Amino acid sequence: MLRPFPILLSALLVVGQAPVAQANSFDQDASSCDLHDKTTLRTLCTNGAGLPSYPSTQEMTERSPNIANMIVDAANKYGVDPKLALAVSAHEGAMSACAGSFSGVLGPMQLTGATGRAYGMDRGILSENIEGGVMTLRDAVKSCGGTSSIRCLADRYNGSTESQRRNWTNDVNRRYAALNSAGQSIPQGCGAQAVCQMGPGDFPTPNGGDTKLASSAPGPAGSDINVALGQV
Amino acid sequence: MASRTILATLAVLISPAIAQALDPLKAPQGSYVASTHTCADLDHGVGALELAEFDGDAITVGASTCEIAGTRHADDAFEASCTERGSSSPVITPMKITRPSSNALSINGTIYNFCPGK
Numbered sequence: 001m002l003r004p005f006p007i008l009l010s011a012l013l014v015v016g017q018a019p020v021a022q023a024n025s026f027d028q029d030a031s032s033c034d035l036h037d038k039t040t041l042r043t044l045c046t047n048g049a050g051l052p053s054y055p056s057t058q059e060m061t062e063r064s065p066n067i068a069n070m071i072v073d074a075a076n077k078y079g080v081d082p083k084l085a086l087a088v089s090a091h092e093g094a095m096s097a098c099a100g101s102f103s104g105v106l107g108p109m110q111l112t113g114a115t116g117r118a119y120g121m122d123r124g125i126l127s128e129n130i131e132g133g134v135m136t137l138r139d140a141v142k143s144c145g146g147t148s149s150i151r152c153l154a155d156r157y158n159g160s161t162e163s164q165r166r167n168w169t170n171d172v173n174r175r176y177a178a179l180n181s182a183g184q185s186i187p188q189g190c191g192a193q194a195v196c197q198m199g200p201g202d203f204p205t206p207n208g209g210d211t212k213l214a215s216s217a218p219g220p221a222g223s224d225i226n227v228a229l230g231q232v
Numbered sequence: 233m234a235s236r237t238i239l240a241t242l243a244v245l246i247s248p249a250i251a252q253a254l255d256p257l258k259a260p261q262g263s264y265v266a267s268t269h270t271c272a273d274l275d276h277g278v279g280a281l282e283l284a285e286f287d288g289d290a291i292t293v294g295a296s297t298c299e300i301a302g303t304r305h306a307d308d309a310f311e312a313s314c315t316e317r318g319s320s321s322p323v324i325t326p327m328k329i330t331r332p333s334s335n336a337l338s339i340n341g342t343i344y345n346f347c348p349g350k
Contacts, residue, residue: 050340050342051266051281051282051342052279052281053268054278054279054282091277091279091280092279092280092294093280093281094279094281099281100281101281101293101294101295101296102293102296102298102312102314102325102327102340103296103298103314103315103316103323103325104296104316104323105294105295105296105316105317110280110281110294110295112295112316112317112318112319113316113318113319114316114317114318114319115318158280159317159318160292160295160317161285161292163263163283163285163350164280164283164285164292167274167277167278167280167283168277168280169277170274170275170276170277171276171277171278171279171280172277173277174276174277175277
């Protein structure tokens with residue numbers, strides 16, 4: 001008679017547990033790569049906003065290529081180092097349209113309503129969220145006299161509690177350094193042409209990389225046209 | 233008759249558990265990190281939304297600070313008063329907050345663990 005009780009009770013307790021949030025449902029790229037596009041975050045985030053996952057910055061650029069390229073475009077537009085803008089977005093909103101905290105702070109740059117309005121931007125529009133964030137960063141860089149003090153940028157961009165500023169400094173510093181390290185490539189922007197295909201005279205550099213300049217003349221190819229001396 | 237006995241027994245068994253549920257407002261004050269991380273991860277930085285702070289009255293995540301003290305209207309349901317950084321007009325925001333263990337807070341389903349001294 002009493003034997004079902006522990007099973008029933010266990011089942012009830014399991015059902016009563018709060019479900020663990022599926023962080024990945026808040027990882028969301030833009031639907032197109034265009035800094036002039038006016039798609040709203042509400043349109044993109046049908047499940048609302050919440051905690052995204054925060055992998056490496058490189059993984060984020062692969063996960064959200066449209067947003068990453070739009071950040072690079074905005075950085076170039078406002079004269080900000082694109083690697084710094086990518087590192088800041090990676091820390092703030094994981095380059096996700098649907099990153100959000102409780103009261104409506106949203107998007108890849110986690111732009112507040114007040115900051116967005118100060119720059120004439122609607123933070124609920126993805127492209128304006130990015131532009132507003134990059135404009136804030138531009139003014140932070142200007143105020144700090146450059147990008148050498150990430151802590152100074154944290155004070156200007158984040159401006160919240162000491163723990164948050166310290167965390168901002170640590171995370172942005174680490175991500176920025178990683179993007180600046182040798183061999184790290186970043187997106188080139190929405191309008192960028194694909195890297196040129198290999199052509200005559202081009203060959204890969206011995207240790208990888210994108211350089212296509214020959215350091216010495218390649219040997220003759222079968223497709224070469226031979227021009228007799230004196231006919232050039 | 234048997235079903236009544238079962239229900240009554242369940243009520244006796246479960247009610248102390250409810251009564252002893254940990255009060256989130258009595259959680260330790262300081263920094264919390266999302267359960268996908270350890271406290272040591274804070275030394276090299278975590279995502280902005282992966283860090284939460286609790287001061288006894290309010291929870292801060294990212295640029296939002298939500299006063300939760302005095303806003304509970306059911307066991308885990310709060311009508312928090314949330315203010316964005318740079319704003320002076322709070323927004324009433326429904327939040328689900330529990331304390332699944334003495335050193336953890338669950339905020340809208342996301343578990344944050346307390347990091348002493350961070």
